[in-house]
Amino acid sequence: MKKFFVFISLSMMVNFLFAQTAETIVLNPPVMDRGTSVMKALSLRASAVEFDTAEIGIQDLSDLLWAANGINRPEEGKRTAPSAINAQDVDIYVFIKTGVYIYNAKKHSLGLIISNDHRNLIADRQAFVTKAPVILLLVSDISRFKFDNDSLIMIWAAEDAGIVSQNISIFCASAGLATRPRYFMNRQGLRELLKLKDSQHLMLNNPVSYKKRQGT
Secondary structure, eight states: OHHHHHHHHHHHHHHHHHHSOOSEEEOOOOOTTOSOOHHHHHHHOOOOSOOOOSOOOHHHHHHHHHHHHOEEETTTTEESSOOGGGOOOEEEEEEETTEEEEEETTTTEEEEEEESOOHHHHHTTOGGGGGSSEEEEEEEEGGGSOOSOHHHHHHHHHHHHHHHHHHHHHHHHHHTEEEOOBOOSOHHHHHHHHTOOTTEEEEEEEEEEEOOOTTO
């Protein structure tokens, strides 16, 4: 009975969190011993063709973002995803129904960018994508590359974003979540919404949900 009430309390906390537009969402420390083996996760990795609408729990979201591009060596400030010349150029924007947030890896928290549901801008013509309760948008800020070869910089940016997206895919496979990497989105609408600088490039997006339940 006690476990039941704890479960209900945690569920209420999750629903309360995503029912509001908080200025800052403090994420939970990542759980390091969850999930399956790397080889098993690779065997399960697949691009989802449908998404469940159930809200993602705060621990799952916390672990997802840390796995994607969190800090795994605090003493050096280095990440779970490598980047060319350690530019750490990839930012993760988190789209949920109450707003758009940016992931702060140093504080392991989310900062509000703009309120309301803007997932349709990422879904664009693929309306089924809006069913995913969380969509991660990967943006590379190429000004962080202290280099003067523009063509090489864009290759690096694409590679770095691809690695972050793969981290997302492998974590989701390990944790029983569904995702797919996507290139298509309403780029002009997103640039205007997020007020991106010329140096910030929209690279990829990953809708994330729990695996679609049978009969739903």
